[in-house]
Amino acid sequence: MFKKILIANRGEIAVRVMRACREMGISTVAVYSDVDRAALHVRKADEAYPIGPAQASESYLRVDKILDVAKRSGAEAIHPGYGFLSENARFAQACADAGIKFIGPTPQSMEMMGSKTRARQHMEKAGIPFVPGTARGLASPEEAEQVAERVGYPVMLKAAAGGGGKGMRLVHSRPELRQALESAQSEAQRSFGDSEVYIEKAIVNPRHIEMQILADEHGNTVWLGERECSIQRRHQKVLEEAPSPIVDADMRRRMGEVAVRVAQAANYTNAGTIEFLVDQQKNFYFLEMNTRLQVEHPVTELTTGLDLVHLQIKIASGEKLPFTQADVGIRGHAIECRIYAEDPDNNYFPSPGKIDVLLQPSGPGIRRDSGMYEGWTVPMDYDPLLAKLIGFGTDREQAIMRLERALYEYFVAGIKTNISLFRRILRDHDFRAGKLDTGFLDRMLAKADPGPTARAPEPRIAAIAAGMFAVLEPPAAGAKDGNAAATQPTASNWKERGRAEALR
Amino acid sequence: MFKKILIANRGEIAVRVMRACREMGISTVAVYSDVDRAALHVRKADEAYPIGPAQASESYLRVDKILDVAKRSGAEAIHPGYGFLSENARFAQACADAGIKFIGPTPQSMEMMGSKTRARQHMEKAGIPFVPGTARGLASPEEAEQVAERVGYPVMLKAAAGGGGKGMRLVHSRPELRQALESAQSEAQRSFGDSEVYIEKAIVNPRHIEMQILADEHGNTVWLGERECSIQRRHQKVLEEAPSPIVDADMRRRMGEVAVRVAQAANYTNAGTIEFLVDQQKNFYFLEMNTRLQVEHPVTELTTGLDLVHLQIKIASGEKLPFTQADVGIRGHAIECRIYAEDPDNNYFPSPGKIDVLLQPSGPGIRRDSGMYEGWTVPMDYDPLLAKLIGFGTDREQAIMRLERALYEYFVAGIKTNISLFRRILRDHDFRAGKLDTGFLDRMLAKADPGPTARAPEPRIAAIAAGMFAVLEPPAAGAKDGNAAATQPTASNWKERGRAEALR
Amino acid sequence: MVYDVMVSGKPHRLELEKVDAGWKCRLDGKEVHVDAVLPRRDVLSLLVDGHAYEVKREQTATDLHLWVGSTRFPVEVRDPRSLRARQGGAQDEKGPRKIVAPMPGRVVRLLVAEGAEVEAGQGIVVVEAMKMQNEIKSPKKGMVKKITASEGAAVNSGDVLAVVE
């Protein structure tokens, strides 16, 4: 087993990986950019080294600097978390070249799954179900028409190099096709410098369901159940759950077996996720593979009773999987809310800044993986994910009720968060009924907010509270007291005190 | 289902029950004594009413006051938590008389199980295994000698009205018996006003293992697995786990079946616990029944995936158990640490007072049920239990590792707590090996503290930190900043500021 | 003490008087039984006629919101003795409107030039923060009088990016 691991990440996932390391008796090495000196992952590490300015391209994405810290500190392995360098095959290769174990798949597996068309070509050979269409770019408008005729309208045009909706066109019927193709190709050229466009049958109101797999380095691969990830905004997942409300044991087994075949076809090792699109008839189609730990891995941990990060580390150190497929059982229901620093009242604009007040939930059935603390200033330079709140229950209803209770306890002031969005989602009729697809959230947000429930308090309580606050804790003094001490608190304290006193 | 429940308790258990109520959409009514106005359970309730002075006999034990609040607030049911009135049959009867549902068994069941000898007489009829001995008081020294001969030495003399070790004598051989009996009888007379003493075979190094049961009001009774509770100080449990390291599936089933027979013999309803003594040959003997929710119920919740408080409320409202014995599965391992306000460096003296700093653990596999918060003053009038930290893992080893990690994150200043005791227990060789009995903790504490581990930091770090604290946050100012605002903060703030400034 | 309190735009008059056991409270002329404790900064445990509320304070440079449970109320307190003047009224629909950065970030793109005619809701500037590009939109139909933002520049929350008239 490793004695020391470098965590090439920040935020909640760095903290989560460090906790696993501490549990396993492994020392941790943090890296941090200039704006992250006071970040939680630095506080929690056994060693910590600066790697440059705020901009990720000059710090968290710098392969050379991270490997340099790994060598200096004597780390034997690197956990990349998610995002940043986690799916960068060059980084995995550079680790291997430096004799440092990359906790994840091989660079070869990552390469293979990194390009959508390349992955599709490999996987079609392995008999994996795909959305009907072409596995490569269209040579001509005529070919496009033929393929569209074959798979049936509506169809989706997609840029091979694509992502984020760019170079995508939904085509409902043949007369629209030619012009849509031209415009998709030119947009793809402008956006990615590559005009290659292919056709897929358009899935109407698809679900996004993914399957977790684990593979050791001795040829054993298992699936650990699916996650329902249909609730998205701007292609960003917001809330995930396990199991999916529509997947039964048979469908789970079939998806699991396909996922294992995908992993084996890619000679995959360590933790990975196979994403599927699922249509209204519950047919599932391979979409892509994520060659890393997912943000939403906790819902799988709660329903299987396993710790995926412990297992990632054990696999990377050469151990065999300590269980077989037959040992894996799914029990209960888990739902994750991604707490983002964004303003639900202002078009979900990001909201970095100082956290003045933080009240955090706990208690039965509640797991909190957080990268924030009261007094911390959330930098503007990174992903707005602050924390994950995960609710577990005997069944889906109880998981929902527990999350609602925990969200009630959660309070953040100083910056805006999307906590209130989850209250709306969890109350929504379609959500309660499990009627989900990737359009769910946009539809819900287009409706008027039903607003507070019947049990909502009256405004007069706020009026009384305002007076009591004014009497018991005047704002000027209150705002000061809670400040985390700066590096030179003396001078600034004096200044603020003067100000506070002048206000009286 | 009830619309409103009064929680006749305080501290972590009141908060835990209120959370369950909020999850089920039930309004909560808190009661509080004069020193508990700022307690967490009052903050978390929907309604809250004062019930008198600090002394429990004048507030939390006052049946009349609590029923009065229940009637005034329109509560339809009362959850008693543990301690206080939870095992008081008169209170349960008074609730019934007032038309308010007591969430627990009937007064008749509580009566039957409330006295040790009465319970023993009933249970012997039902064929429940007891430690060999007499079910009633000894008539003469001769009878004592005959019984002792029959069950075999060593034997234990016990006061029928007893508790807390009073009137108890361990007798190794016949020549000691007569004098021990006399002295036990006179001590029992002095302590309880009742000289009745009975004999039991002395179990050497027994384990204390208990079985959770649930019974609805329609005749269905199930067992939910055992808890190992052998780690005790002064007859007070300190750390509990589920499952027990020595109980296998067969023994679990046999204990469970006996527990269900006990409950059925007592016409028991709602949640209850059957305590067993287990000898070194794994024979188990009925000890007593606790007719309430146990402090340590979370370890059963984590290993079964059930919520016992939800189920208590459902049962009390007349619902049938939503599952059968065959549906109950035990998965993983859970360990609970009881965080007490007591000083491990000073003979475990209680340590009430103000909590100046509180850093609380979270993350994977960690559940925290707490009644404290930073800035709260722990009153000297009640039980020293502040919070429970529960670790869950795929197996016992992982549960231990996760708890060690979480204890590392836990920090309380201002009052003393027994957090460091758990670090010692979890590191102990016998504990790791699962070699537990009720003498474990006394033996461990009699040994010298092995002290910090090899990875402990050097004193020079403390020296540097002391200087940095002095520079960055002089103590006088620091002590002030964090104070929870008093009712009139203005005056005292001015005073303290003047003091802080004079020190510069 | 007398406070004029606006809650969600509606005025209330609150009279508080210190008495032995706590505070005597009259809201809009009606006596209310109130008991309040501050368990920590910015959190109030309030008992009003037996009902319990945990009230949280969210204070920014310009706004005050109080959360009662999980319901959020915009609140304005005018203490007759307060030195703070009331914030100016909402900006006029007519006349020039400043477009400000809603969060700290970096200007990555200008979408219109000075002098351009824009519709209400049309994007003016793109500001990037937390890996997201956010189109800052015109609040009204009109002419872009001035663009103060420049591509690549860092901006703070509240900085003026452009003016539309």
Place this chain on the structure above:
Amino acid sequence: MVYDVMVSGKPHRLELEKVDAGWKCRLDGKEVHVDAVLPRRDVLSLLVDGHAYEVKREQTATDLHLWVGSTRFPVEVRDPRSLRARQGGAQDEKGPRKIVAPMPGRVVRLLVAEGAEVEAGQGIVVVEAMKMQNEIKSPKKGMVKKITASEGAAVNSGDVLAVVE
């Protein structure tokens, strides 16, 4: 700035000098690379030669302890400029010894009378707090010179209960 710091009874000399990037630090004459941040009151994130420590401060009226991770160090800081005089030395084994309440509580029982001869470790007074009865013991063999505690009385932490000589 120069500090004399006692850690677990051993003296250290710490020199701290404010420089551009942070603090220049010499411990017992040896230069150490130190970077410190206070993420919150009483918590220090300390980097010493790349090693990271979370240090927590536990301050009482009389004592200062620092927790480095989960190891607890008794610490005494003497700042030459400090106004606080050093605490008097440990009490002498000879001469009268005060027996003080280690926590707030209520005196429930006196176990000896004034004038009684007691052994070291013998119980003198029982104080109840948090539902537990706690025997307060004599720190030495000797004679109970005085008993100031009375049954039923409330006591605070540090109150003198008795004197043994």
